[in-house]
Every structure is written in C-alpha cells, then in structure tokens.
Amino acid sequence: MAEETLALRNIEQPLPQPAKPAGALVEGHAVTAEALQNIGGILSERLDRPAEALRILDRAVSLYPDYVPARAGRGVLLARAGRTEAAEEDARESLLRDTRAPNLYQVAGIYALNSRKRPGDRVQALHLLSEALRAGFGLDLVDKDTDLNPIKDNPEFHRVVDAARQFRAAGGRESK
Numbered sequence: 153m154a155e156e157t158l159a160l161r162n163i164e165q166p167l168p169q170p171a172k173p174a175g176a177l178v179e180g181h182a183v184t185a186e187a188l189q190n191i192g193g194i195l196s197e198r199l200d201r202p203a204e205a206l207r208i209l210d211r212a213v214s215l216y217p218d219y220v221p222a223r224a225g226r227g228v229l230l231a232r233a234g235r236t237e238a239a240e241e242d243a244r245e246s247l248l249r250d251t252r253a254p255n256l257y258q259v260a261g262i263y264a265l266n267s268r269k270r271p272g273d274r275v276q277a278l279h280l281l282s283e284a285l286r287a288g289f290g291l292d293l294v295d296k297d298t299d300l301n302p303i304k305d306n307p308e309f310h311r312v313v314d315a316a317r318q319f320r321a322a323g324g325r326e327s328k
Contacts (some may be wrong), residue, residue, distance in 0.1 A: 155229035185219035188212035192225060202229055213242075220250040224258045228299060239266055240273075253289035256280045261299035268302050278308050285316035288324070 188208055196205035206229045212222035227242030243262040246255055263277035281300070284290045294300060294313055303309050 185212055185222055187227060188215070189222040192222065192229075196225075196229060202232065205229060206233075214222070218249055220246050220255055221258075222258035223249070224255055224262070227262040228258065228265070231262045232299070234269065235278060236266045236269050253284045253287035257284035257289070257290040257293070260284060261297065264300045264303045274303050276304060277303050278306065281309070282312045282316075285312060286319075291316050291320060 157256050189212055192205040192212065193209040194205075195201045195208060201241065207230065209222050209226035212219065213226055216222065224246040227239045227246060230236075231239035231243060240264050243259045243266075246259050257280070260277045260280035263280065267273040267277060270307040277300075281290070281294070281303075285294070290297075291313075299310075
C-alpha cells in the first residue's frame with residue numbers, strides 16, 4: 153500500500169513538458185499514456201476515487217490527445233458524473249480516432265450513461281453495442297457492466313445481446 157500511495161503522490165506532481173512525444177516525466181521517470189490510463193483506472197475502479205481518476209485522465213488526454221483508451225475512459229467517468237456534454241465530446245472524439253470493437257463497446261457505455269438525462273442517446277448506445285458484439289467483443293462483459301444499466305431494460309438491448317449469443321453459439325467469433 154505504501155508503494156501505491158507513493159505512486160499516486162508522485163503522479164499528482166506537476167508534469168514538465170514531455171521531452172519526447174512517447175512519454176512524460178514524473179520525478180525523472182517516464183510516464184506513458186498507458187501508465188496514466190492505468191492509474192486512472194485503479195483510482196476509479198479499485199479505489200473508488202473517481203474525481204482523482206478524472207484529473208489523471210484529464211492529464212493523459214492533454215498530453216496524449218490521440219490515445220483513445222484514456223479519452224474514452226474519461227468519457228465514461230464524465231458520463232457517470234452526469235456531465236453529458238463533456239462525455240459526449242469525448243465519445244465523438246474517441247469514435248473519430250478508433251472504430252475498433254473495444255472502443256465501440258466503451259463508447260456505448262458513455263451513451264448509455266448519458267441516456268439517463270438524454271433518452272435519445274439510447275439509440276446510439278444500442279447501435280455501438282451491437283457493432284462491438286457483432287465484431288466479437290464484449291459478450292463476456294455485457295451482463296455485469298453497470299455502465300450499460302440505463303439501457304438494459306430496453307427490448308432492443310435484449311435482442312442485440314441474444315443475437316450475439318446465438319451467433320457465438322453457432323460458431324461465430326469468440327468474444328475477447
């Protein structure tokens with residue numbers, strides 16, 4: 153736990169401009185986009201400290217604007233906090249940069265969460281979820297993913313998930 157606290161304390165220090173595009177420096181150690189995203193994930197998902205996670209992901213996106221996992225992750229945290237406009241901006245930017253299945257799935261979660269305030273976002277959430285599942289990603293996650301809860305009562309959600317399960321059972325792509 154002491155190492156974790158030290159790492160979190162170190163990451164809160166102001167970062168100098170990165171000497172190289174591939175990494176930023178924190179107390180003389182390279183910090184990559186992936187490292188910042190991982191720290192944000194730990195803060196949010198394991199330590200239940202979403203405000204701190206959001207600050208870390210803000211930093212990741214400012215340093216690495218094209219690193220989609222951090223941007224989409226920040227979008228999820230913004231949507232969970234009810235900041236729908238900022239979350240949608242991250243969703244749009246994420247989709248412009250990456251249309252692969254894992255990103256489609258994560259952005260579906262942003263739109264699902266936003267649908268609590270903007271019911272029309274359910275359509276986009278269901279579309280993106282359908283595309284991700286069709287590409288073979290997320291079937292193993294969908295039942296336990298609480299970010300999708302706002303759309304789970306929708307009959308179309310059940311049709312999409314059932315179709316993906318049937319496809320998989322018939323020999324379709326394995327969910328990763």
